[in-house]
Structure formats: C-alpha cells, structure tokens
Amino acid sequence: MRASRLLSIVLLLQSRGRMTAQELADELEVSVRTVYRDMESLGAAGVPVYGDPGHDGGYALLDGYRTRLTGLHGDEADALSLAGLPGPAAELGLGSVLAVAQLKLDAALPPVLRERSARIRERFHLDAPGWYRAAEPLPHLTAVADAVWNERPLRLRYRRWAEPREVEREVSPLGVVLKGGVWYLVAAAGSGAGAGPVVRTYRVSQILELAPGAPDGGFERPDGFDLAGYWQASLADFDARRFHGEAVLRLSPEALRRMPDLFDSAVLAAVEASAGAPDARGWVRAVIPIESTAHALGEVFRLGWGVEVLAPTELRRLVARTAAEMQRLHADDRPDDGPDDGPDG
Structure with a gap:
C-alpha cells in the first residue's frame, strides 16, 4: 500500500x-x-x-526527471487496456492517435504486462452505444471537440424540442460527454438571473450550423467548474423534472423479466423499491414514476398482457379504451379494407 x-x-x-x-x-x-x-x-x-x-x-x-511505466501492477495495466474506446476516439478524430498511444504503452510495459495487455484486448471489447440505435450523423463533433480543447467560443444554430425549434446561441464550450452512444456539448451561454453565465447541455447531432464565435479569441472557464459533477447533477435534475406523477401496476413474472430491456434505471429502481410480495400467480404490485398519462400509455403497452394498471383511474380508463379499439381493429370478421381513424382518446 x-x-x-x-x-x-x-x-x-x-x-x-x-x-x-x-x-x-x-x-x-x-x-x-x-x-x-x-x-x-x-x-x-x-x-x-x-x-x-x-x-x-x-x-x-528535479527538472527533466521522468519515471517509467514499469511501476504498473498487472491490474493497472489491465485497466488501461480497457480504457480505450476506438469508436468514440475515431468520432473525435483521434482514432490514429489512440492506436499510436497503445503502441507506445505496449512498448513501455515489461514483457509480462505486455502479454496481459494483449490478452485483455483479445478477450474484452467495449461497445459504448446502446441497443437499437443507428449511429447519429455528427458533422460538427470534431470542431466542437477542438473548440473545447482550445477554449474558443462558438456560434451555433441549434434544433431543440421546445418552440421556437431553431435557435442561435453564442456559447463557451466547457466539455463533451458521451452518454449511451450519444454525444453532448456542455457549454456556458449568456447570463442567468444571477451573476455569471448559464451552463447548458446541447446534443451534438442537433447542431445545424457551427461557426467561430467572437473574433477576439478565447474565454475564461468558470472557476471550479467540474464537468463530471455537472453531468451527474444534470441527470438527477432531468429525472426530477421529467416525472410528474406515479402509476400503480400489477406486473406478471414475464413483465418483470422483460423490464430491464425496456425501461430506464429510474423506473427499474422504483419497481425494486416498491414491489410487494408476489401473489399466488407470481404477480407483484409496484409503483413507477410517469411523465404524463399519454406517455405512460405507451410505456404500459410495451409490456403487453403482462401488466394491469391499478391507478391512476385516468390511465386505467385510457388503457381500457385503447385496448378495446385495438381489439375492434383486429377483429377476425372485420372487412379487409384497411383501418379507419384511430381512437380519439
């Protein structure tokens, strides 16, 4: 030690x-x-x-003194072998740099650790993007990363979810984050109600146009800004803002088994914390957070027949109406002339 x-x-x-x-x-x-x-x-x-x-x-x-990497332990060398993500590095324009760095690391390691490093790369592969998501076009990612590194302001035309959909922003890039295969820019822009700029998150794929910012050069990073700390706090704030209610469900064993593939960690944590004892059929009662009744309808139908909504009443009735309309549309004796207008609920 x-x-x-x-x-x-x-x-x-x-x-x-x-x-x-x-x-x-x-x-x-x-x-x-x-x-x-x-x-x-x-x-x-x-x-x-x-x-x-x-x-x-x-x-x-003393000036000029450098230690060597021969002080690495086996587990430390293994961890370094897993640290490189070729896909994200290539998206940042650093694919060849990463390859050279790996060669230099291998050359610096003693033979035993070099063999361990090669064995790790043969047996473990890290794939950052999530399932069922095509790669996003990222024409501006390299320029964004360069601006972050060199502390150069940017002028963006950005497409967002709220109205007005397209906005222009002059921003000070503070960092980039890769989350579930999606790249985000963390940047300061303008000033809030108090003193100092407001830090916001921008999805890089939604940047429509990008140009250099103010011609007078760089900017000063906010004192003590912690990118990792900001990101964790923003995730917690996002979860707190997006959920506006709760739903009480009865879940079958099959629904419980499938939930990790269909829902995010906030919903899974709520199920784990609130689930009661299974009944005679193995069904459990649990409470999940919901964004809205309309959004919860889609979430419930992802579980098919393996879920029953107990509350709120509005959601239970909406599920029943939608299920009845789906049954009518799929009745065996329905003429084969295509569906009519869907449910108005």
Missing part, C-alpha cells in the same frame, strides 16, 4: 508540477505528517524530489 502511495506521489509531481504537502495529503487522503515521511523515503531511494519552504513553496521533481 505504501509503495503504491510513493509511486502516486512521483506521478502527481510529474504530471502537475509543484505541489504543497497539504495538496498531496488531500489528493492521497493521508495526513500531512505522512506526506513528510513519504518524501524522506523517496529521497532516500534516490528519487530527485526537493522541497521549498514558504508561502509559494512545495515539493517538486
């Missing part, structure tokens, strides 16, 4: 430059006193690390 921590200190100083004892302690989740002892051990082992006192002081490595 201590050897791993010593290596982590060297890699932190190598990648970030000068760091104080307190910064190292916070990063490694140890005490400052432990950092002092580790520094003495590194010096005794011949690692050229030195410390400067004072307010602007800290620890640093």
Whole structure:
C-alpha cells in the first residue's frame, strides 16, 4: 500500500508540477505528517524530489526527471487496456492517435504486462452505444471537440424540442460527454438571473450550423467548474423534472423479466423499491414514476398482457379504451379494407 502511495506521489509531481504537502495529503487522503515521511523515503531511494519552504513553496521533481511505466501492477495495466474506446476516439478524430498511444504503452510495459495487455484486448471489447440505435450523423463533433480543447467560443444554430425549434446561441464550450452512444456539448451561454453565465447541455447531432464565435479569441472557464459533477447533477435534475406523477401496476413474472430491456434505471429502481410480495400467480404490485398519462400509455403497452394498471383511474380508463379499439381493429370478421381513424382518446 505504501509503495503504491510513493509511486502516486512521483506521478502527481510529474504530471502537475509543484505541489504543497497539504495538496498531496488531500489528493492521497493521508495526513500531512505522512506526506513528510513519504518524501524522506523517496529521497532516500534516490528519487530527485526537493522541497521549498514558504508561502509559494512545495515539493517538486528535479527538472527533466521522468519515471517509467514499469511501476504498473498487472491490474493497472489491465485497466488501461480497457480504457480505450476506438469508436468514440475515431468520432473525435483521434482514432490514429489512440492506436499510436497503445503502441507506445505496449512498448513501455515489461514483457509480462505486455502479454496481459494483449490478452485483455483479445478477450474484452467495449461497445459504448446502446441497443437499437443507428449511429447519429455528427458533422460538427470534431470542431466542437477542438473548440473545447482550445477554449474558443462558438456560434451555433441549434434544433431543440421546445418552440421556437431553431435557435442561435453564442456559447463557451466547457466539455463533451458521451452518454449511451450519444454525444453532448456542455457549454456556458449568456447570463442567468444571477451573476455569471448559464451552463447548458446541447446534443451534438442537433447542431445545424457551427461557426467561430467572437473574433477576439478565447474565454475564461468558470472557476471550479467540474464537468463530471455537472453531468451527474444534470441527470438527477432531468429525472426530477421529467416525472410528474406515479402509476400503480400489477406486473406478471414475464413483465418483470422483460423490464430491464425496456425501461430506464429510474423506473427499474422504483419497481425494486416498491414491489410487494408476489401473489399466488407470481404477480407483484409496484409503483413507477410517469411523465404524463399519454406517455405512460405507451410505456404500459410495451409490456403487453403482462401488466394491469391499478391507478391512476385516468390511465386505467385510457388503457381500457385503447385496448378495446385495438381489439375492434383486429377483429377476425372485420372487412379487409384497411383501418379507419384511430381512437380519439
């Protein structure tokens, strides 16, 4: 454990430059006193690390010193082998860069770990996009990624769900996120009710046109902006805003088995938390969140005969009316002249 921590200190100083004892302690989740002892051990082992006192002081490595990757453990090398996603890297225009980086990693690893790395790639393949989704056209993804990396503002013509459907935005790109095979741009635009810009999420495939922003150059990122933290908070906010009610269902064993292939994690978590004991036929009662009655109708019919709506009454009646109309349309004695107008409910 201590050897791993010593290596982590060297890699932190190598990648970030000068760091104080307190910064190292916070990063490694140890005490400052432990950092002092580790520094003495590194010096005794011949690692050229030195410390400067004072307010602007800290620890640093002697200029030009670089450690090698031979300190990697087997599990760490395995994890690196799984870290590359060729598809997304190619979409970002980094496919050849990733291939070269993999070659450099293989060359730097000792033979035993190199063999493990090759074996991992032979036996595991990561495929990020979700099922049943064709690849989206992404003509602007590379330009978006370049603007994020170089902190250059962009001017977008963007198609959204709300009216007006097409809008123009001048944005400061802060990051890109790949979620379930879909690329998103996280960017700051304008100002909200308070001070500072408002950070929003844009689906890259919905960018209709893209051009450089203000000609005076770059922008300053918001202080302390955390892309991963923003994304997790936005997902939680999205779930909180999209659900406006609940439905009480009776679910057959077959419906329960199929639900993981048909519903998202929020609905599955609600079923798991609320499901009662199975009855004599194996059916269970559960409560799920719903966006609206009309949307819930489609969700219920995805489960076919294996679900009964108990509440709300409005949804139960809508299911009954729709099912009756479907039965009428599919009756055996119906003339073969095509369907008439569908249900008006």
